[in-house]
Amino acid sequence: MKAEYILLSSSPKRAFPFLLIILFLVLILLGINLGEVSTVMEKATKICLDCIGIG
Amino acid sequence: MPVLRRWIQIIATALSNAYWMFPHTKGIYQGTLKSICVPGLNCYSCPAATGACPLGSLQSIIAGLRPAVKAGHYHFGTYIIGTLGLIGSLVGRMPCGWLCPFGFLQELIHKIPSPKFEIPKILTYMKYLFLALFIFILPALVIDDYSYGMTWFCKFICPAGTLEAGIPMIFLQPDLKESIGALFYFKLTILFIFIVWMILSRRPFCRVACPLGAVYSLFNKHSVFRMIHDPEKCTHCQECYNNCPMGIKFYEGPNQHDCIRCLKCLNESCRFGAISYEIAGMPAIKPVEPQKSALTQP
Numbered sequence: 001m002k003a004e005y006i007l008l009s010s011s012p013k014r015a016f017p018f019l020l021i022i023l024f025l026v027l028i029l030l031g032i033n034l035g036e037v038s039t040v041m042e043k044a045t046k047i048c049l050d051c052i053g054i055g
Numbered sequence: 056m057p058v059l060r061r062w063i064q065i066i067a068t069a070l071s072n073a074y075w076m077f078p079h080t081k082g083i084y085q086g087t088l089k090s091i092c093v094p095g096l097n098c099y100s101c102p103a104a105t106g107a108c109p110l111g112s113l114q115s116i117i118a119g120l121r122p123a124v125k126a127g128h129y130h131f132g133t134y135i136i137g138t139l140g141l142i143g144s145l146v147g148r149m150p151c152g153w154l155c156p157f158g159f160l161q162e163l164i165h166k167i168p169s170p171k172f173e174i175p176k177i178l179t180y181m182k183y184l185f186l187a188l189f190i191f192i193l194p195a196l197v198i199d200d201y202s203y204g205m206t207w208f209c210k211f212i213c214p215a216g217t218l219e220a221g222i223p224m225i226f227l228q229p230d231l232k233e234s235i236g237a238l239f240y241f242k243l244t245i246l247f248i249f250i251v252w253m254i255l256s257r258r259p260f261c262r263v264a265c266p267l268g269a270v271y272s273l274f275n276k277h278s279v280f281r282m283i284h285d286p287e288k289c290t291h292c293q294e295c296y297n298n299c300p301m302g303i304k305f306y307e308g309p310n311q312h313d314c315i316r317c318l319k320c321l322n323e324s325c326r327f328g329a330i331s332y333e334i335a336g337m338p339a340i341k342p343v344e345p346q347k348s349a350l351t352q353p
Contacts, residue, residue, distance in 0.1 A: 016277055017144050017277055017278055017279045017335070018279075018335075020143075020144035020274070020277065021141060021145065021279075023140070024136075024137045024138075024140035024141040027133040027134070027136055027137030027140065028133070028137035028138060028141065029137075031130075031132070031133035031135070031136075031137055034129055034130055034133070034134075036116070036130050036132070036134035037134060038090065039115075039130050040090050040092065040107050040112045040116075040135065041087065041089050041090035041107070043099075043107070043112055043116075044089040044090070044099040044106075044107035044111070044112060045083070045084075045089050047083055047100050047220075047224065048100055048111075048115075048206065049224075049231070049234065050205070050206075050210060051100060051111065051206045051209035051210055051216065052098070052100050052209070052216045052217065052220040052221040052224065052242075053210065053217055053221045053238050053239040053241070053242035053243075054221060054225070054231055054234050054235060054238075054239055
């Protein structure tokens with residue numbers, strides 16, 4: 001069945017998801033500030049033989 | 056919509072594995088994109104992988120937590136947890152249905168004709184055990200003489216890692232064959248079991264063992280994007296259940312932990328207008344009435 005959808009704006013909006021989004025954005029920024037991005041990259045650019053069952 | 060989802064799955068799989076120089080380099084991609092976590096399960100030791108697996112990254116950080124803190128690096132995985140939480144808060148488990156390469160693979164393998172079996176619902180809670188035990192507890196608590204833990208899920212369970220990284224690396228670097236031991240055969244056995252299970256059941260790894268799906272599922276009831284069920288229009292005809300890649304009976308709850316928001320129930324199953332979704336509290340409704348022919352059916 002071909003269906004098209006429209007958005008209605010009359011329903012009450014929920015605040016909780018947006019609080020979660022703010023919380024996790026803060027966590028991301030905290031991680032970036034602590035230098036976790038380079039740690040992730042360091043781990044992801046080396047072949048972890050142990051991790052893939054070899055060695 | 057089904058065609059659109061399939062194309063998005065193909066494109067997401069291609070983008071997650073877009074490094075096609077590996078036959079020449081005999082190694083993995085080492086560019087800056089590897090600092091970004093992909094939303095689906097895709098091993099970063101895969102020769103073609105362009106991003107970081109969030110589960111592998113999180114385990115690595117937790118396994119190295121004590122030495123890192125001793126060295127003055129307070130890395131607790133907030134970058135990764137924040138990324139997963141942000142995705143989950145926006146769309147819940149939707150990446151499993153639209154972006155995850157391993158989920159896509161399971162859907163394709165399930166198309167192989169065979170008798171099909173349902174997975175007992177109790178088993179679907181095991182993924183939370185895998186998440187708690189193999190991603191957090193064991194990597195943090197079981198440490199060696201140098202205070203380093205292990206990436207337990209990657210090392211002992213992950214069939215995606217075996218398929219995407221273990222097997223290809225052995226072909227790329229034949230010297231590695233000398234290092235193959237009981238662990239590799241154990242992981243091959245796990246992969247084989249899951250592949251057979253994928254033929255027989257709908258997305259068994261996603262439903263039973265995937266810690267990434269377990270994380271996203273925690274947000275299904277609270278995400279910006281949510282499914283809606285209209286019990287007045289629902290006839291319990293089971294069409295949603297029959298078409299659902301996760302074996303969900305939508306009428307038992309619109310945002311169950313296993314719902315991957317693939318929208319097959321909405322677009323390919325329900326003829327009664329009982330299924331819709333909302334974005335940020337704004338419902339999206341079908342502007343069409345239920346078909347007369349459908350209303351006459353039980």
